[in-house]
Amino acid sequence: MKKKNIAMTGNFIVMVLLILGVAAYYILKWAFKLLCLITAVIVRAVRNAVKKYRRKKAKKDISDVPFVDTELNIEETSTAPAEVSREKLGLFDKRIYDGLFRPLIRERGEAYCSDGKIRDLKKTGTHYSCIVKGTADYNVELSFGDNNKIVSMSCTCPYYTERKQNCKHIYALLYKVKCGENKQKIIAEINRQIKGCKTMIKNAECYLEKNKQHFPSSTVKEFKRYSRLYGLNVQDYEKIRFGNLSEEILLRRLNSLFAVSFELRQKIKRTLSEEIAESDTVAPEACDLSENRDGLMTGIAGLMVFDELMTDCSDEKDNSYDEKLEAEMNSYCLEDWQKDLVRNGSYDVRSFDEEELEEDDYYFEDDDYYSDDDE
DSSP: OHHHHHHHHHHHHHHHHHHHHHHHHHHHHHHHHHHHHHHHHHHHHHHHHHHHHHHHHHHHOOOOOSOOOOOOOTTTTTSSSSBHHHHHHHHHOHHHHHSSSSSSHHHHHHHHHTOOOEEEEEEEETEEEEEEEEEEEEEEEEEOOOOOOOOEEEEESHHHHHHHHOOHHHHHHHHHHHHHHTTHHHHHHHHHHHHHHHHHHHHHHHHHHHEEHHHHHHHHHHHHHHHHHHHHHHHHHHHHSSOOHHHHHHHHTTTTOOOOHHHHHHHHHHHHHHHHHHHHHOOOOGGTTOOTTTOOSSSSHHHHHHHHHHGGGGGGGGOOOHHHHHHHHHHTTTHHHHHHHHTTTTTTHHHHHHHHHHHTTSSSSSTTTOOSOOO
16 A cells, blocks of 8 residues: 555655656747747847938938939038039939938938949840848849830839839939939039139138138137138048049949038138128238139138138028927937938928838838948
């Protein structure tokens, strides 16, 4: 009897241990899955935070606007990046291409092209194909017909295949094709812009030199720094233009032409108007530069040149502070460059939110066009 009880007790203990072992297995399995899920959420949040930081840093260090843009004209503001009009150079038929691609898609496509994410570009007649590097490698094709019109396009990304909407990968290929076809025209236009801007800088320096006794030394110092940075960027461009570099590197480098500090520009602008106006009042005879036939004839002309030189492109528009608009933009968590476009009337507050949500349903990590790696 004792042996039977001992056997039953042993069996019971074995069953209990077996049940506990199975329970422990499933508990550990569920805990591991939960840990993986939490880790994935944390990694995604960190990745998005890093992307946001890189975007802001890149926009601050390089430029606020891509070099191909319809809104800016470098003749009106020599502190802006070098701008080339789509219509003027024939890069894009605005009525056709802008109707096919939404503003946010165009901006992201241009960034993809500038960041060298297009690989294995092939051309057969008027048909182009390539691979665009993103979250995955996407095969993109584009064909043109008469009058440079798009007759067919395709991409293997989910946004195009499932939503049937034209994606940033297609626009990146279109952008690269058009920039490549017009490379010499772009270079010629930028050379013309460089010549005009250098003359403007020289004239402004002449005015400041002849009137420096009426300006704080800090103003003279800051402007000389601006002039030096401007000159260095021009030299960079010339080295790249005449160097044995690929078209891709050349077009990418055009993005950073004249990329002087935005803060420096604003700092100079805040003080110059008052100081120049006071200088003209105190010593108008010192401002007479009639011997200089390059542009600065009087102190008033000097003021106008400085105003052009230091005025941001958006200043021609009404930038009055709208508390309601600012609050609405903050509620949508718009970035600074998006807020500028809304203030200028180019976009509605909801435009970015809706467009980003639609595409980011498929690309929550395909946005990293300022990544250090090639994905």
